[in-house]
Amino acid sequence: MIKVSIAGGTGYTAGELLRILLNHPRVKIESVISSSSVGMAVTDVHRDLLGETGITFSDQTGHPDVIFLCLGHGLSRAFLNENNVPAACKVIDLGNDFRNDPVFAERDFVFGLCEFNREKIRTASSVANPGCFSTSIMLALLPLAVLNKLTEDVHVHAITGSTGAGKKPADTTHFSYRSGNISVYKPFTHQHLEEIELTLKAAGSKNLPPIQLVPLRGDFTRGIFASVYTRWDAPMPETEVINYYKDYYKASPFVFVSDKPISLKEVVNTNKCLLHIGFHNGYIHITSVLDNLLKGASGQAVQNMNLMFGLDEAMGLKLKGSAF
Incomplete structure (x- = not known):
């Protein structure tokens, strides 16, 4: 059994990790760390786990084989500085501390986009989990980057659920603001742009054009659309491009290309990313949908753990979606 500790145990991503890992056949929860909730039952915070676990929050890491860092952005480096995490313990960071700056002391973090870095992840001791926006956008563009077919500006409009902003309430995550509402934030400057650009360049697009990302806040709780x-001027027939995408992702247990238009509800509560490809007036148009807390965060983190420990990549992640 893999002994797991989770730091930052009261947040949304930690809650999703617990829901997955309590049902993972090869995992034992060693500790759930929260300095503000020591001694409290985990189920006092994650109420849906009542009857599934008797774990209480701790301020000790224990002796895990792997620790998941579900901390606020910028706090993972501080946690590793302040806690004696042995070199033999693997680390998976769900924050943004190591995505673009991967070196920390003796650790060298591998970027944890499974569909791009699968073989490197298998031998990694430390992994930087990608962001949710970046995962959806990179999976949409990776096949084109590999062919070096990204030659003109890429335009992205992406809408996210309120859980993407974290558990701590803010004016723009409050129900009375989000309900029946939609708004733009961080246009053209979102923090995920750097990891997107670094990954697509590494995939093959050495002269990557600008990626014009306009993120939007949605009036729903989870998911990214x-x-x-x-522009698409490449001499490849449309059916050939679609078949190329399908072939590119044939080894992935969670990325699928749909022949029909897709919607967000088809991926919520799953670890899947669905893609749909269309061609219009000289443009290629790709829609990409995923659950921001699963394939965009905790599900992908477990996928990384499975690879790091030599397990089936999909173990513990065959989750039931909600069709209605």
């Missing part, structure tokens, strides 16, 4: 388009 990304609409991605760019």
